[in-house]
Amino acid sequence: MKRIEYLKRIYEGRLIEINPKRLLITVPKDEFISALSTFKVNSFNQLTFVTAVDWIKESEFEIVANLYSRENRLNVFVKTRISRDNAEIQTITSIYSVAKKYEVELTEMFGIKVVGNEDAGKPFLLENWKSKPPLRKEFDSVAYAAEHYEARHAEEKND
């Protein structure tokens, strides 16, 4: 637990304990990469996932990286907020190489540009997708379905 104490000391008050197994820290965008490096050298050397949450009312995306420490059996959420307009982050693949495909998902599903990841922007799950990134809150899946697919007339019965 020494390393956790150390991390709590250097992030004085910002590293919050949600419960005994989960920690949370929110850092400014330009500190995101350095925070991840700090956590990595302090036993959080496994990346579980990276994703985003669209806080449309505040016009912000929240980037969430979930790290795991085998030594302390703890997960930490490292978060940062970025503006929804021209959303852009730096790649974290130099720290956690496994983040590559998660970043591809960020670009595809949220339209967040990832600088330094050559795969981000290439189609992954969605082929020939011309609409808005689907996990953005303003994307209306019902309207999209009505526009792109024929109605199924579920009420018609042939029995």
Next chain:
Amino acid sequence: MIRDYTLFIGPNHPGIHGNFSVKLQLEGDTIVSAKGDSGYLHRGFEKLMEHRLYLQNLALIPRICVPEPDINEAVYAMAIEELMGIEVPERAKYIRTIILEAARVNAYLFSLGGFGAMIGIYTLMQWSVGDRDYMLDLFSKLTGARIYHMYIWPGGVRRDFPSGFEEELLGWVRYIKDRLSDYDNLFFKNSLFVDRTKGVAKITDEEALNSGVTGPNLKATGVMQDVRIDEPYAAYPYLDFKIPVLSEGDAWARTIQRRMELELSLNLIEQAVKKMPKKGPVTVKIPNPFKWRIPKGEAYAKVESSRGEYGFYFVSDGGTKPYRVYVRGVSMPHMYPLAERLLIEANLSDAPMIIESLDICPPEIDK
């Protein structure tokens, strides 16, 4: 003459579970590059969940992964319970453990069948899928459904065991235990399997940890990491068990690791049935499910699935529907980058073994 060509494994291939494709670039029969092609099965679960009430989502989430749907219900319930501060009754904890372990045995049997089909032992496929079916009948008796049970829900489980269910369940466990020697003789000791997997697609523990690998694929490299031990949920804290690990890290070790964990799961079911309280509530009293409002906050609930760490990252804004759910599928790091890397320089005939030994479940990647 050796020439370059491109070959697709999948999306319609007997050895690929679900719709998924790997595009191989070959020189003769040596693989030069491999690219996974996901998206055939993208159904947009994360988006769909944002538009449905908490109760409606219960019917949706088991469908994320067909071979082992119960883990979805468990992590969904655990995330909501964490945010609502609900403590599950003890009997429900044991029932959850039994269901999750039975689902794990089913998932192993299913993937074992896939492996058999991949190397031409179709008998194995018929046996294991048939043996899995006996448990599906029991699931049907318990929950009313064979595959998608919607049984584990926030606060406990939907209903108690019907009378005599424990005996039937233990009967199935004993039956599978007896069958294990048949499986050993047909497959695990068969040189068709051993000779073709020993030393194939070997990974080290360091490589596995850096690639985000979890579950049997990681334990086969000698690293003891398992959510059931590291962060015990359901009734695992009350059970006495030791998880076996191997150290070879090759396709053989990964498959044998599953074989050992299958046996462990059977023992765990027996132990849980023995130790569980014979009476008591199986769910706490919860408010009208159509009007559930989950307190604002976030939670990451995880379980050890048959493939590794499976979890939901759950964000609630205090409303009647989830604000955001991220599905942490196990197979994502197992396919990207691990399988893509392991396939390079492998022989074409080893490709099915490599993909199968990693037990990749494409629906988890697509979601």
